[in-house]
Amino acid sequence: MTLTLATLIPGLLLLVLGVPLLLNHAGYAAMLKSFPRSTAAAYLFFGAGAAWFLYGIWHLSPADFGEYRVYLFIGFAAVAVLAFKCVPDFLAVRGLATLILMGAMPLLDAGFMNFAHAQINLYKLAVYLAIAAAIWLGAQPWRLRDFLAWLFARPNRSRGIGGMLAGYGLLLSIVAFTY
Numbered sequence: 182m183t184l185t186l187a188t189l190i191p192g193l194l195l196l197v198l199g200v201p202l203l204l205n206h207a208g209y210a211a212m213l214k215s216f217p218r219s220t221a222a223a224y225l226f227f228g229a230g231a232a233w234f235l236y237g238i239w240h241l242s243p244a245d246f247g248e249y250r251v252y253l254f255i256g257f258a259a260v261a262v263l264a265f266k267c268v269p270d271f272l273a274v275r276g277l278a279t280l281i282l283m284g285a286m287p288l289l290d291a292g293f294m295n296f297a298h299a300q301i302n303l304y305k306l307a308v309y310l311a312i313a314a315a316i317w318l319g320a321q322p323w324r325l326r327d328f329l330a331w332l333f334a335r336p337n338r339s340r341g342i343g344g345m346l347a348g349y350g351l352l353l354s355i356v357a358f359t360y
Contacts, residue, residue, distance in 0.1 A: 187291035188304040188357035195307065195350025202343025210333055217326040222273035223265070230279030231261035237283070271322035278319035281311050300356045307353060 201209035216222050238254050241247040264272060288308050292301045318325050332339050 182287050182291045184291050184295065184298075184301065184360050185357050187288045188301075188353055188360070190288065191304050191307045191311075192350045192353030192355075192357060195346045195353065197350075199343045199346025199348070199350055202339045203347050204343070205336055205340055210339065214329055214333065217271050217274050217322065217329070219273050220269070223269065223276060225273075225276070226280060227261070227264065227272045227276030230276040230283065231258075233283045234279060235261070271326070274318055274322035274325045278315040278322075281315035282319075285312050285315075298360055300359060303356055304353055307349065 235254060235258055238250055238257055241250045241253070246253065264275075285308050289305065292305060295301055332342060
């Protein structure tokens, strides 16, 4: 992945998240409020996260327990399938956290040991904040429900957060073309 693409992806994602909040779109707010406990979102996000994780397990090198990859694959596949039956609450949030964590590696690999550009830290900041949020929400997924309730308690909050996300996304999208 190129550095331009690694900076553009978080920028565009922040724009997609921030602009509807900034515009106070009612349908978007309703979708966000229902997201944590949504069964369809759980199948989509947790299914995609589990598939990506299992793909990574299957392609482990011998230095990374690759000799045991079949056992690891079967074990983690069983855990993923049983999660839908045993812990269905907030599974969409856990799936989103998994996708963020799996997606962070290729994004950060693009800028690894690149000290030539100072603006590289702008996209790394966004990725590291997403990693911290994903770890926190993966362990305590109900916190997203609480945050969304707080966010939409007053219309100005959602507009302010949306403006910050959209502004930072626009900044990253512009910075992506300066390398």
